Amino acid sequence: RKEVEQDPGPFNVPEGATVAFNCTYSNSASQSFFWYRQDCRKEPKLLMSVYSSGNEDGRFTAQLNRASQYISLLIRDSKLSDSATYLCVVMRSGGSYIPTFGRGTSLIVHP
């Protein structure tokens, strides 16, 4: 089983839709969690950190479920510009904070 797993998609949704992605992780010692966005042939860019209490940034909401070992990203009112690959990152500590990326979930928002 991979350390971090994501459904690769693609998720194909109309503008204005709400879409949610999940990411599961296998290492219960994982400490920090993030969502990154990567546009085609570009570098990943930090979208948001994921906190235990959940956090929201505009149309984006991130949740962490430690018991079930997954994180989620909810995008409301999808825009064409949201089309990208969304990468989840799980970081385990123990002194070295090794980040592990999922393979990413592709989102296509169409008119």
Next chain:
Amino acid sequence: ETGVTQSPTHLIKTRGQQVTLRCSSQSGHNTVSWYQQALGQGPQFIFQYYREEENGRGNFPPRFSGLQFPNYSSELNVNALELDDSALYLCASSVDRGSGYTFGSGTRLTVV
């Protein structure tokens, strides 16, 4: 605009050669990590440097090595290049371990 710059942007090398990729991190970012990203995959962690010492390593052979310098720059060296080393190599820096990273735009390496 990213505060992390990488050079070169593209590179073509022959199998068996050696390559050095360079990264200039944001000032004050004492943590730098390097990733290999194949097409259609997420970035794979190669190694991380914290205050000029290797601080963690992924599942890559010893022919992948690196250095971090006091001026927040770093480099990735790959010896005895193989065809499968063809990928996008990303450098990312962070103000501290455990924080989110800022990525450079990457070096696209092609091994022929």
